[in-house]
Amino acid sequence: xxxxxxxxxxxxxxxxxxxxxxxxxxxxxxxxxxxxxxxxxxxxxxxxxxxxxxxxxxxxxxxxxxxxxxxxxxxxxxxxxxxxxxxxxxxxxxxxxxxxxxxxxxxxxxxxxxxxxxxxxxxxxxxxxxxxxxxxxxxxxxxxxxxxxxxxxxxxxxxxxxxxxxxxxxxxxxxxxxxxxxxxxxxxxxxxxxxxxxxxxxxxxxxxxxxxxxxxxxxxxxxxxxxxxxxxxxxxxxxxxxxxxxxxxxxxxxxxxxxxxxxxxxxxxxxxxxxxxxxxx
Amino acid sequence: xxxxxxxxxxxxxxxxxxxxxxxxxxxxxxxxxxxxxxxxxxxxxxxxxxxxxxxxxxxxxxxxxxxxxxxxxxxxxxxxxxxxxxxxxxxxxxxxxxxxxxxxxxxxxxxxxxxxxxxxxxxxxxxxxxxxxxxxxxxxxxxxxxxxxxxxxxxxxxxxxxxxxxxxxxxxxxxxxxxxxxxxxxxxxxxxxxxxxxxxxxxxxxxxxxxxxxxxxxxxxxxxxxxxxxxxxxxxxxxxxxxxxxxxxxxxxxxxxxxxxxxxxxxxx
Numbered sequence: 001x002x003x004x005x006x007x008x009x010x011x012x013x014x015x016x017x018x019x020x021x022x023x024x025x026x027x028x029x030x031x032x033x034x035x036x037x038x039x040x041x042x043x044x045x046x047x048x049x050x051x052x053x054x055x056x057x058x059x060x061x062x063x064x065x066x067x068x069x070x071x072x073x074x075x076x077x078x079x080x081x082x083x084x085x086x087x088x089x090x091x092x093x094x095x096x097x098x099x100x101x102x103x104x105x106x107x108x109x110x111x112x113x114x115x116x117x118x119x120x121x122x123x124x125x126x127x128x129x130x131x132x133x134x135x136x137x138x139x140x141x142x143x144x145x146x147x148x149x150x151x152x153x154x155x156x157x158x159x160x161x162x163x164x165x166x167x168x169x170x171x172x173x174x175x176x177x178x179x180x181x182x183x184x185x186x187x188x189x190x191x192x193x194x195x196x197x198x199x200x201x202x203x204x205x206x207x208x209x210x211x212x213x214x215x216x217x218x219x220x221x222x223x224x225x226x227x228x229x230x231x232x233x234x235x236x237x238x239x240x241x242x243x244x245x246x247x248x249x250x251x252x253x254x255x256x257x258x259x260x261x262x263x264x265x266x267x268x269x270x271x272x273x274x275x276x277x278x279x280x281x
Numbered sequence: 282x283x284x285x286x287x288x289x290x291x292x293x294x295x296x297x298x299x300x301x302x303x304x305x306x307x308x309x310x311x312x313x314x315x316x317x318x319x320x321x322x323x324x325x326x327x328x329x330x331x332x333x334x335x336x337x338x339x340x341x342x343x344x345x346x347x348x349x350x351x352x353x354x355x356x357x358x359x360x361x362x363x364x365x366x367x368x369x370x371x372x373x374x375x376x377x378x379x380x381x382x383x384x385x386x387x388x389x390x391x392x393x394x395x396x397x398x399x400x401x402x403x404x405x406x407x408x409x410x411x412x413x414x415x416x417x418x419x420x421x422x423x424x425x426x427x428x429x430x431x432x433x434x435x436x437x438x439x440x441x442x443x444x445x446x447x448x449x450x451x452x453x454x455x456x457x458x459x460x461x462x463x464x465x466x467x468x469x470x471x472x473x474x475x476x477x478x479x480x481x482x483x484x485x486x487x488x489x490x491x492x493x494x495x496x497x498x499x500x501x502x503x504x505x506x507x508x509x510x511x512x513x514x515x516x517x518x519x520x521x522x523x524x525x526x527x528x529x530x531x532x533x534x535x536x537x538x539x540x541x542x543x544x545x546x547x548x549x550x
Contacts, residue, residue: 171373173368173370173373173374174373174374174376176342176366176368177366177368177374177376179342179359179360180340180342180360180364180365180366181360181365181387181388181391181440182360182362182388182391182392183391187391191391192376195376195378196376196378198378272377272378272379272420272422273377273378275377275420275422275423276377276420276421276422278422
């Protein structure tokens, strides 16, 4: 969007970046402060473990956790566990998002479907996903289908609810404008309703991404023979405590990377939205 | 007025009432109005009198409680393809996720009768007509209010409508921008042989722009006055507005509005 920043007409509002870049000042005014804080906590961990403040058996030194983590990464063992986890998570996530958007759109757009589906949504939504895991095992076994179903099911609701709110909040003037141009029915849905509610849909998708990660780990801990959740639990059961911590660390890094990737895509797709909302306030 | 007096839009005894607390409110009480082809007709009236409602009914965006609207020989039951509407709230009417050129191309793309190259050509032409060349890739929110309303006008005119309905299109811009937009709409109307129906609360704007001014009375609205405006063309923002004839029209229309509001008697008392 570099061409937008170069506006030579004073009447035009310049595009503002979606995220404000911190000016280089004293480092405690920047994000570096928080990064340094993490470093301090890790050093405190190291000191606490070296002085055996907690039982050393279950609280190893951070340095040894990191070196174990590095070995597990280098040997490819962690990657071997991560790949099946990622497959399950993304398969379930994308199925959930697709269903959530589709159901949310028809609920927001057609009163009949809202009346039909709203009560069941409200009944199913509050059930914590681990609670229906045993049922899913009964019906789908302990293979990937069960986990993908679990992840998809849990991912549906945040997307569905946000899509629904998005559709309800589409400006009636935009809809009327489209109607004057002869746009109606399914075209109206794809051309106006979907893009206009995309900021809401993205919010739902971001919540669902975190949900998918959680349900992936839980379902792998309960019933799996591979995957990162399985790896963490079996490391703990086999007293490989450093492996266990390395697994958790992997999840932290994975979650961070996924969120950053998501924001990157969102900032691109919704660039118009940030500018638009800034103009109105 | 050497133009033929063919009627393009005919409003036949239109009534409109809304359900309100404690009964129904009558907004329009039997409106009969013929819009002749090539005319520039302004509808003025006190705020809340239902002039926007009337325009929406003419556009097929709202349905009358009773009565009918005809576009040509066909009855209006939804927005007719050759009648386009320019909303007062341009910030909400433009699609914020589309650039200026995508907004202008919107109607053409949805007609599905033109090739990509034709659409691109027409879009470029219209952006030129409303003097926004160079801003094709901008988003509406990066433009000033006057520029945004020009995008909305270009988007409507790109479809080559026979009739352009404008609902207080310049009420949200500053006075100077407004003069510029008035000149733009006058010149587009002349060049493109348009028929314009223009709702405004500004008597001066109505007289200056129009070939005919229709005054609605307070709700329940009926037509209080229907005045052909015979001022020399081309019109000029300074010279035309100083003509005795212009001032006569202005006095007559304002007198009608003030009488309706009861303002005159207050001043006299």
